[in-house]
Amino acid sequence: MFPIIQKFDDSLLYFIAEHLHTPFTDRLMIFITSLGNSSLVWLSIALILVLSQKNRKWGIILTLALIFELLLCDGILKPLFARERPFTRLTGYPDLIRAPLSYSFPSGHTMSSFTAAVILFARERKSGSIFLILASLIGFSRLYLFVHYPTDVLGGIVLGSALALMTLWLTKDLKA
Numbered sequence: 001m002f003p004i005i006q007k008f009d010d011s012l013l014y015f016i017a018e019h020l021h022t023p024f025t026d027r028l029m030i031f032i033t034s035l036g037n038s039s040l041v042w043l044s045i046a047l048i049l050v051l052s053q054k055n056r057k058w059g060i061i062l063t064l065a066l067i068f069e070l071l072l073c074d075g076i077l078k079p080l081f082a083r084e085r086p087f088t089r090l091t092g093y094p095d096l097i098r099a100p101l102s103y104s105f106p107s108g109h110t111m112s113s114f115t116a117a118v119i120l121f122a123r124e125r126k127s128g129s130i131f132l133i134l135a136s137l138i139g140f141s142r143l144y145l146f147v148h149y150p151t152d153v154l155g156g157i158v159l160g161s162a163l164a165l166m167t168l169w170l171t172k173d174l175k176a
Helices: 003-019 023-035 037-051 056-081 108-123 125-144 150-170
Strands: none
Touching: 003 125, 003 150, 023 037, 023 125, 037 056, 037 108, 056 108, 056 150, 108 125, 108 150, 125 150
């Protein structure tokens, strides 16, 4: 990674570690990050939409986008960039969750969350705004828990949003 980017990443993580941790926020961030584990919250929403006659098209679009996200993020990008996670370089901070085994860039939790949230926002802006907030919290939780760098999360936001828009464009004529 470029030294200036690494310096930015490290200093933001140090700031979060030194100034934002409390027992309450530790528990809260562990809970929030768990919502993004294996995209379960987003897959659950997709299933609910698929089971609804009125929203089936949106459930199919969301499911397709999450499949694309998994293939792109875990199948291509993480092995391609092979970036170590922060806890392997920056030691001395407590492990609040089990250490992920995959590479760091991009953040899969963030990428899947923004992929889903942008699609849900396109479906309906009011409830979609809540999902964008949740996606942002999930992304922040990955920094807070010291398992991703800020640029990993930023990459997840950009790539997930772009993937959602591409999926929406590819499925614009979908009838369900």
